Amino acid sequence: MCLLLAVAPAAAEEVIKLGALFDLSGRAAFIGTPTKLVAEMVVEKINAEGGINGKKIELVIADTEADPAKTASIVKKFIYKDNVVAIIGPTLTDTGMNVKKVVDEGKTPIFMTVGGDPVIMGGKYGPFEWVFKSPQRSSTAVERLFIYLQEKGLTKVALLSAADGFGKDGEHWMNELGPKYGIEIIARESFGTRDTDMTAQLTKVKNSNPQAIIAWTIGPAGSIIAKNKVQLGIDLPLFQCHGLPDPKYVELAGPASEGDRMPSTKLMVADELPDNDPQKPVVQEFIRLYREKGYDQQFPINTHSGYAWDAIMMVANAIKQVGTDKAALRDAIEATTGYVGVSGIYNITPEDHNGLGVDSMVMVQVKNGAFTLAE
Structure with a gap:
């Protein structure tokens, strides 16, 4: 014993x-x-x-x-x-x-x-x-997004950001990095993470005549923005943050999500990675x-x-x-x-x-x- x-x-x-x-x-x-x-x-x-x-x-x-x-x-x-x-x-x-x-x-x-x-x-x-x-880091995601916008010649954007710590952080880095990449934020609107309609904010940013819209949030709010944009007939590209590459986004937004772009980890496009990418075998093993x-x-x-x-x-x-x-x-x-x-x-x-x-x-x-x- x-x-x-x-x-x-x-x-x-x-x-x-x-x-x-x-x-x-x-x-x-x-x-x-x-x-x-x-x-x-x-x-x-x-x-x-x-x-x-x-x-x-x-x-x-x-x-x-x-x-x-x-x-x-x-x-x-x-x-x-x-x-x-x-x-x-x-x-x-x-x-x-x-x-x-x-x-x-x-x-x-x-x-x-x-x-x-x-x-x-x-x-x-x-x-x-x-x-x-x-x-x-949010700064890294903003930088990746701005590099892409710069390549596409999209320099005047409108921003919709969540009124939480994550949304404010994204806005901070867009303000900080915008001049470096020649990106001008010509309209800004915020929303609550539990809001169920963003038509008022989208109507305001549309009237500023941006070349693109950026939304910075996670969760259902991003999908609501995508749907409201289509409902309002706004024919502008929508860019989401690095927290929204998720099949749930597509599920919630439905056809309204088609064409939306966002920065992401390589996990979302594992099969499209070149074979010489050191991450590819790690990502594929994780998925398996x-x-x-x-x-x-x-x-x-x-x-x-x-x-x-x-x-x-x-x-x-x-x-x-x-x-x-x-x-x-x-x-x-x-x-x-x-x-x-x-x-x-x-x-x-x-x-x-x-x-x-x-x-x-x-x-x-x-x-x-x-x-x-x-x-």
């Missing part, structure tokens, strides 16, 4: 705990829920291959409910009660911003799966020493595993699908190198170079806690109800 009792705690020590918090309910559950499934999928793969230095990963999963205050409470529990080594998530920029101070005080690395840049910006945005993120699990039946692959995979893989690679001391782990994550992921090739630096460049993105368009490389 004594021997058995002595063995149990030792076995427990062989587990590496990672906190994982996503929107499993709330306005971004359509992103958070499949992100959780991918997190479980990559952990299962790592554990099946022997874990990290012989130790298995255990995910401690929680639902943020898209609530910034609740998210901060969960992170405190992860750090001070669950004793996690690192944290993956959350889903939204607003919730991510609310935990920056918590992880900084708790000296625990967090690899976020949010879109907005402020989570890895300092100054007025708060410390980011312990914060990393796997999705492309995802489909084997049957996840695509309920959650078709979208541009968000690989974010948790990349975040956990980079954390696991860092643990493999330096172990589970949090300070050493943070430093190892920050030194990540040349990691070929689903969402891009990551080269993280002390100044850039994302590490993805414009070359990690492609422009896609909806053609015959599916995503393809933009023409």
Whole structure:
């Protein structure tokens, strides 16, 4: 009996705990829920291959409910009660911003799966020493979009942006980068993420005579804009943000989505990638595993699908190198170079806690109800 009792705690020590918090309910559950499934999928793969230095990963999963205050409470529990080594998530920029101070005080690395840049910006945005993120920066997506607009000679645009942290971040970078690419924003309108009609905003931007319309939001709002544009008979190209390359967008917008373009991870056009692209085999293997699990039946692959995979893989690679001391782990994550992921090739630096460049993105368009490389 004594021997058995002595063995149990030792076995427990062989587990590496990672906190994982996503929107499993709330306005971004359509992103958070499949992100959780991918997190479980990559952990299962790592554990099946022997874990990290012989130790298995255990995910401690929680639902943020898209609530910034609740998210901060969960992170405190992860750090001070669950004793996690690192944290993956959350889903939204607003919730991510609310935990920056918590992880900084708790000296625990967090690899976020949010879109907005402020989570890895300092100054007025708060410390980011312990914060990393796997999705492309909004600035990178804006730059990829502006390069395309410049190539097409579309220099005068109207902007519709969500009145949340993500929408404001996109607008900030368009203001910042517009002059560099000769793009002028001649009209601006905002909307709530839960609004169900944007005809008033679209009518105003139409009257400014832009050459194109840019919408910066995630979720159903983007599809509503596409439908309202067609209903109003506005014959202008519509460009969405990097959060909307998703079969759900096409499903919700229907025929109104045809021709819409947006920056995207290469995941959405895997079969169109050249064979010499280093990401192609990684992306194809991810798709194979995802489909084997049957996840695509309920959650078709979208541009968000690989974010948790990349975040956990980079954390696991860092643990493999330096172990589970949090300070050493943070430093190892920050030194990540040349990691070929689903969402891009990551080269993280002390100044850039994302590490993805414009070359990690492609422009896609909806053609015959599916995503393809933009023409």
